[in-house]
Amino acid sequence: MILVRHGQSEFNVVYGKTRQDPGIRDPELTKLGREQATQAARILRRMGGHKVICSPYRRAIQTATIIAEALGLAIAVDPGVGERAAFICDIGSPPSALAAAWPMLNFDHLAETWWPEGGESEAAVDSRGRAFRHAMRAQPDWRGRIVVTHWGFIRALTEHRVENCAIIRFDPHSGHPGGGMVVSALDV
Numbered sequence: 001m002i003l004v005r006h007g008q009s010e011f012n013v014v015y016g017k018t019r020q021d022p023g024i025r026d027p028e029l030t031k032l033g034r035e036q037a038t039q040a041a042r043i044l045r046r047m048g049g050h051k052v053i054c055s056p057y058r059r060a061i062q063t064a065t066i067i068a069e070a071l072g073l074a075i076a077v078d079p080g081v082g083e084r085a086a087f088i089c090d091i092g093s094p095p096s097a098l099a100a101a102w103p104m105l106n107f108d109h110l111a112e113t114w115w116p117e118g119g120e121s122e123a124a125v126d127s128r129g130r131a132f133r134h135a136m137r138a139q140p141d142w143r144g145r146i147v148v149t150h151w152g153f154i155r156a157l158t159e160h161r162v163e164n165c166a167i168i169r170f171d172p173h174s175g176h177p178g179g180g181m182v183v184s185a186l187d188v
Contacts, residue, residue: 001136001145002047003154003168003180004040004067007033009059011089012164021087029062036165037063041070043167043184044146049073051141054148055082056114057092061102063165064148073146075105080132084125084152085116122156129156129176136172154180 007029014022029037044067052075054064061077068075077098083090092115095107116124136142147170154162158170158180167184 001142001147001170001172002044002049003157003170004044004063004146004148005151005154005162005164005166006057006059006063006148007036007040007066008164009033009089011059011087015087021089023088025088025091026058026093027089028058033059033164034062034066037066038070040165040167040184041067045071047167047183048144049146050144051076052146052148053078053081055079055150055153056095056098056107056110057082057090057150058098058101060148060150061098061105065102067146067148071146077105077107077110079110079114080128080135081147081149081153082115082128083150084122084156085118085120086152090120091115125152125156126177129153133157133172133176142172 009029010027011024052064052068052073054060054075056077056079064075094112095110099107157177159177160180160182166182168180168182171179
């Protein structure tokens with residue numbers, strides 16, 4: 001399968017300069033972030049795929065939407081691939097707000113507060129990573145899945161620390177953590 005970190009968000013811009021949480025809840029992509037997602041879609045077209053899975057954070061949905069539209073693929077929303085809740089940006093939006101913004105996606109399976117409240121330990125995100133690996137191993141078509149996720153979740157799965165819209169080939173049958181190979185880091 002292919003893991004994709006979301007494009008640059010409003011949070012990433014400020015945090016990258018100050019290394020301090022700017023207090024932006026569930027941030028949107030920047031113009032650069034949308035350009036990164038468009039470039040990632042071009043690369044992913046050559047790599048193939050049949051389904052997009054993304055976390056319910058706005059930055060991931062926006063990235064996934066750009067990719068899915070370019071590739072003609074459906075999107076499934078899965079909170080299990082969300083970010084490690086460590087900053088204000090990791091407070092999500094309720095399903096009703098997400099459904100209003102993306103009426104073509106299904107959010108009915110999300111709890112009103114689907115994100116981890118009060119932060120999330122390394123052990124908790126590691127546990128989510130293990131559960132994701134286990135679930136994907138059981139899917140015969142795991143190779144064709146594109147998963148739009150976050151820095152912390154990718155790090156928990158693979159031990160890679162990747163830039164926005166980096167693309168990682170990932171084998172859920174590998175040992176945990178590990179199994180990821182960065183194949184593209186975008187320079188937009």
